[in-house]
Amino acid sequence: MPVSQSDGLFGSVATFDINGQGVVALSPGTKKLFVHIVSFPLSFRQGNATPTNYYDVGLLRFSFQGAVYPTVPIDARDQLVLVPQDADALGFSVFGSALVRVTEA
16 A cells, blocks of 8 residues: 655645555544545445445544544545544455545645
8 A cells, every 4th residue: 555745735645545454554633534536346336415425435444542433434536534533543444446545634
């Protein structure tokens, strides 16, 4: 899972791609994540929201020292996810062949 640092709109941020299942450490002070679906799994469903919502792409789960917060579905091509205050890791399960890019801010 490549991690890159860049100086963008929100200063120096980490960007990484996720697929399959795993856990990554969050940079200290991360307050939100920008989640972008790079490629969809072969089997997913679309909802009726505008912009379009999606089902069966993947799930995110924040944790703090091993204790977990409720899951967050990946349900938009471009999604803003607020990070719980004390979260220090991000667990993920990205379904099928989907690829998701995550940028910390």
